[in-house]
Amino acid sequence: MAAPQVLRRFAGAMRSHVRSTTTSAEYQASLHGAAWHSKVPVVPSSTNKHISPNLPMDAVQVEAMLDTKLNATPYGTSTEAGVFTMEEMDDLALDTNTNEPFEIPDIARGTRFHKSCYFDATVASGVKKFVTYNHMLLPSFFSKNEYHSLKNDVCLWDVAAQRQVELVGPDALKLSELITPRAIASMKDVNHPDGGDCRYAIITDADGMVLNDPVVLKIAEDKYWFSVADSDLLLWAKGMAVALSLDVQITEAAVSPCALQGPKSVPLLKDLFGDWVEDLGYFKSRRIDFDGMPIVLARSGWSPERGYELYLEDESRGNELWQRLMEAGRKYNIKPGCPNQIRRIEGGMLSYGADIKASHNALELGLPTRMVNKKKDFVGKKALEKLQEAGGAKRLIVGVQLLCKEPLQADFMRAWKVFSEAGEDIGFITSFCFSPEMGANLGIATVQMEATTSGTKVHVETPCGWQDAVIQKLPFMPRF
Numbered sequence: 432m433a434a435p436q437v438l439r440r441f442a443g444a445m446r447s448h449v450r451s452t453t454t455s456a457e458y459q460a461s462l463h464g465a466a467w468h469s470k471v472p473v474v475p476s477s478t479n480k481h482i483s484p485n486l487p488m489d490a491v492q493v494e495a496m497l498d499t500k501l502n503a504t505p506y507g508t509s510t511e512a513g514v515f516t517m518e519e520m521d522d523l524a525l526d527t528n529t530n531e532p533f534e535i536p537d538i539a540r541g542t543r544f545h546k547s548c549y550f551d552a553t554v555a556s557g558v559k560k561f562v563t564y565n566h567m568l569l570p571s572f573f574s575k576n577e578y579h580s581l582k583n584d585v586c587l588w589d590v591a592a593q594r595q596v597e598l599v600g601p602d603a604l605k606l607s608e609l610i611t612p613r614a615i616a617s618m619k620d621v622n623h624p625d626g627g628d629c630r631y632a633i634i635t636d637a638d639g640m641v642l643n644d645p646v647v648l649k650i651a652e653d654k655y656w657f658s659v660a661d662s663d664l665l666l667w668a669k670g671m672a673v674a675l676s677l678d679v680q681i682t683e684a685a686v687s688p689c690a691l692q693g694p695k696s697v698p699l700l701k702d703l704f705g706d707w708v709e710d711l712g713y714f715k716s717r718r719i720d721f722d723g724m725p726i727v728l729a730r731s732g733w734s735p736e737r738g739y740e741l742y743l744e745d746e747s748r749g750n751e752l753w754q755r756l757m758e759a760g761r762k763y764n765i766k767p768g769c770p771n772q773i774r775r776i777e778g779g780m781l782s783y784g785a786d787i788k789a790s791h792n793a794l795e796l797g798l799p800t801r802m803v804n805k806k807k808d809f810v811g812k813k814a815l816e817k818l819q820e821a822g823g824a825k826r827l828i829v830g831v832q833l834l835c836k837e838p839l840q841a842d843f844m845r846a847w848k849v850f851s852e853a854g855e856d857i858g859f860i861t862s863f864c865f866s867p868e869m870g871a872n873l874g875i876a877t878v879q880m881e882a883t884t885s886g887t888k889v890h891v892e893t894p895c896g897w898q899d900a901v902i903q904k905l906p907f908m909p910r911f
C-alpha cells in the first residue's frame with residue numbers, strides 16, 4: 432500500500448473513532464465551540480501548534496488536524512508537510528485503548544470524593560479504575576503492563592491523595608516531636624545546600640498503637656509536611672494542638688505529589704533538571720522551579736524501584752505538569768500507572784490500612800529502634816517502654832511464601848488465617864500477590880512471635896483450600 436493510502440486509511444480510522452465515540456449531542460456541541468474532552472486523547476503542544484498546549488482535543492480539533500495534514504503538500508515532496516510523524520500517530524492513536532472510551536465510574540461522580548489536580552490528565556491517559564484514599568480518588572489501574580514498565584522503564588503516578596498535613600508556627604517542631612517516636616529536630620529543610628531530609632515517621636497514640644505512617648518533610652524552620660497514609664491525621668494533630676494550647680497552624684496544604692518510579696526516572700529527570708538529580712540521596716529533597724511551577728522534589732516513593740516524588744505547590748498546573756513529564760518520558764518508554772501491589776509486596780513495603788492497622792503497636796512493625804523510640808517525650812512513649820520491659824512485641828509483620836508454584840486463582844477479599852503445623856491459629860495474611868519475577872505466591876502477614884523465624888512451616892487457609900507455606904523475612908526482593 433502506498434504511503435499516502437496508509438496515512439489516509441489511518442486518518443479515516445481516527446475520524447471514524449472520533450465520531451463513533453462521540454454522541455450526536457457532543458459532536459454538535461463541539462461544532463459550536465462547547466468543550467468536549469471525555470473521550471479523545473490529550474495531544475502535546477508539539478503535535479499541532481494551532482491547538483492550545485497540553486489540553487485535550489475536541490472532536491472538531493481532531494478532524495481539523497487530520498484534514499490539515501492530508502490536504503497539505505503531497506507526500507514525497509521536498510517539504511513533506513502532509514506526512515504524519517510517528518509521534519503524531521502515537522498521539523492520535525494512543526496505546527491506552529482509545530477504542531474503549533472511558534466511562535466515568537459511579538465512585539467518581541459528584542463531589543463527595545475529591546479529584547486531584549491530575550484527574551483530567553489521568554482520564555486522558557487511559558485510567559480504568561479508582562479507589563478512595565484520604566477522601567480522594569486514587570487511580571488504581573491503567574493497564575496490565577504496569578508491573579513490567581515499573582521494573583524496566585518508568586511510570587508516572589498520580590499520588591495526590593497522599594495529602595500534606597502542614598504544621599506551621601512557633602510550636603510546629605514541638606508538636607511534630609510529640610506525635611511521632613521518630614526524631615524530627617535534626618532534620619534539614621528543603622533549601623539546605625545538601626538537600627532537605629525526608630523521614631518515615633509513624634504516628635502513635637497513648638497506647639503506642641499506630642495511627643498513620645507518613646513521610647515527614649521539613650520545608651522551613653517552622654514548617655513541616657506530614658505526607659500521610661490513609662487516615663485522618665489532620666484531626667489528631669488539631670486535637671493535640673488544642674489540648675496543649677500550642678501556637679501552631681494545622682491545615683491540609685494545597686500540595687499534590689505525583690511520582691516518577693522506575694530505573695529510567697533518573698535520566699528522565701536529569702534531562703529536565705540537570706545531572707544533580709542522580710546525586711540526590713535516598714529520602715533527600717530539594718525545592719526547584721520548573722518553568723514557573725514550584726515543586727519540592729524528593730527521592731522517595733511507594734515502590735522498591737529508584738524513583739522520585741514531585742510535590743507540586745501550584746495545583747492549577749497539575750495537568751500541565753503531567754503532560755510535560757509524559758512528553759519528556761516518551762524516549763524512555765514512560766507509561767501512566769499507579770502504586771503497584773506486586774512490586775510493593777516483593778519489596779516488603781507495608782500498607783497502612785491493610786498490613787498496618789490501629790490494632791498494631793509500633794513494636795510489631797519490625798522497624799529499627801530509632802524509628803520507634805527516642806530520648807524526647809512523645810505520645811505513647813511510656814506504653815512502648817512498658818511493652819519493651821515486658822519482653823517486647825508478641826507479634827511481628829513478616830513475609831509468607833506459599834509452596835505452590837502456580838498462581839493461586841483466588842480473589843483476596845479478606846485476610847487469610849495462618850496456622851502453625853500443630854494447627855494453632857497464629858496470625859493472618861493482609862496482602863497477597865503472585866510474583867512473576869520469583870514465580871511464587873507471596874503474602875505479608877502478622878503472626879505470633881514464635882513463628883517469625885525465616886523457614887518456619889505454616890498452613891494458610893485460602894478460598895482455594897489449605898496451602899502449605901513458609902515464613903520469610905521481608906523484603907522478598909531487594910529495594911533500589
